[in-house]
Amino acid sequence: xxxLLAAVEAGAKEMTRFFNGTFSVTNKEGINNLVTEADxxxxxAIIEVIKNNFPSHFILSEETGELVSDSDFKWIVDxxxxxxxxxxxxxxxxxxxxxxxxxxxxxxxxxxxxxxELYVAEKGKGATLNGKPIHVSKxxxxxxxxxxxxxxxxxxxxxxxxxxxxxKLIKQGIPVRRxxxxxxxxxxxxxxxxxxxxxxxxQPWDSSAGFLIVEEAGGKVTDYLGNTFSPYQPHILATNGxxxxxxxxxxx
Numbered sequence: 397x398x399x400l401l402a403a404v405e406a407g408a409k410e411m412t413r414f415f416n417g418t419f420s421v422t423n424k425e426g427i428n429n430l431v432t433e434a435d436x437x438x439x440x441a442i443i444e445v446i447k448n449n450f451p452s453h454f455i456l457s458e459e460t461g462e463l464v465s466d467s468d469f470k471w472i473v474d475x476x477x478x479x480x481x482x483x484x485x486x487x488x489x490x491x492x493x494x495x496x497x498x499x500x501x502x503x504x505x506x507x508x509x510x511x512x513e514l515y516v517a518e519k520g521k522g523a524t525l526n527g528k529p530i531h532v533s534k535x536x537x538x539x540x541x542x543x544x545x546x547x548x549x550x551x552x553x554x555x556x557x558x559x560x561x562x563x564k565l566i567k568q569g570i571p572v573r574r575x576x577x578x579x580x581x582x583x584x585x586x587x588x589x590x591x592x593x594x595x596x597x598x599q600p601w602d603s604s605a606g607f608l609i610v611e612e613a614g615g616k617v618t619d620y621l622g623n624t625f626s627p628y629q630p631h632i633l634a635t636n637g638x639x640x641x642x643x644x645x646x647x648x
Contacts, residue, residue, distance in 0.1 A: 397503060397518065400493060403445040404507040404514070407475050407491035410438040412509055415482065432483055435459055438475035438491065446471050458601045470496040472627070474601035477506075478577030487511060492579035494604030494627070501627075504605030506579045515583040515609050523586050523612035532615040532636035533588040538643050541591035544573045544581045548597040556647065558596045564646050578632075582606025585634050586613035592635035592643050594620075600627040610634045620647045 414434035439459050446455060455463040457473035471493060476482050478489030487510035495503040506515040515530075517523040523530050535541050543565065547558050565572050573590070575581055579602060581593045586609045604627045607617045616637035617625040622644060625632060633644055 397516075399446060399449040400495060400503050400505050401516070402449075403442045403471075403473075403493055404491045404505045406441040406445045407438040407493075408507050408509040410434060410441050411476060411482070411489070411491065413437070415485070415487075415510070432476070432479060434482065435476045435479060439473065442473055442475055442491070442493065446473075456600060458599070468498050470499075472496065472601050472604040474579065477579040477602060478575075481576045486576070488575050488580060489577050490579050490583075492601065492605045494608065496604075501604060501608045504608040506583050506605050506609065508580065513583070515586065515605075517586075517605075517609040517612035519608065519612070521612070523609045525583075525587055530587045530613050532586060532610070532613050533591050534638065535591040535636060536638045538592070538639045538646075539568060539570060541639055541643070542571050542573070542589075543643070544575060544584065544590045544593045546574060546576070546578055546581065546595045546598075552596055554596070561594070561596075561646055578602040579606045582610050582634055585615060585636070586610045588613075588636070591639055592633070594633045594643065594647060595631070597630040598627075598632055603627045603632055607632065607634060616640045618644075620644065 439457055452465055452467050454465045454467045454470040474492040476489055477492045482489045490506050490508040492506045494501055502519045504517050515525055578598055584590045585593050607625055610617050617634040620631040
């Protein structure tokens with residue numbers, strides 16, 4: 397846990413150093429799928445902390461990719477989740493780091509230093525925000541819920557795709573927000589601010605820490621078919637558990 401916390405702190409320090417300053421920005425696949433100089437600096441700082449403490453561990457990171465090793469432990473790193481927000485001076489982004497042991501998530505941390513929120517979870521030990529326990533909401537009706545979602549950078553031409561689901565929900569009068577950081581979306585479900593989150597296409601580093609934080613806060617996380625969630629498949633549905641099947645009916 398000490399290494400996990402030191403790693404998110406190191407990443408956050410680099411984000412803070414660059415935020416609202418001058419930095420280079422390039423584009424990955426899809427329009428506005430940005431990567432900044434700060435992403436690379438934060439990633440380098442995070443990996444250095446992990447390697448200094450656990451040089452034999454496997455690391456999967458958004459910008460670098462896989463640093464492969466023969467280890468039961470894998471660190472999954474998103475140095476800045478919400479890069480578009482970061483690049484535009486919007487303080488809704490975070491460092492997100494999850495740790496797997498034998499392909500099971502055992503720890504996760506998500507940190508946004510600009511709103512001073514550090515979310516941490518350890519398997520079987522609950523979830524916290526700034527050291528205090530958090531729990532999902534008690535809302536039982538999807539019609540009275542406040543939801544959050546995200547949209548892919550490359551639009552998915554699939555039946556019942558992101559825009560179709562969004563339209564169905566808002567036509568029911570259900571508020572659906574779009575904040576631009578899946579890791580924070582998941583944490584805000586865990587904290588009871590949102591009742592549910594769904595997204596059609598995420599990468600492992602987007603959800604690895606956040607989904608454990610939701611589960612440890614008493615929530616439920618599955619794919620769209622209701623199967624056990626894995627960050628290595630794209631679909632995610634995370635809720636307080638009480639509205640899970642109601643919301644899932646809109647997605648399939």
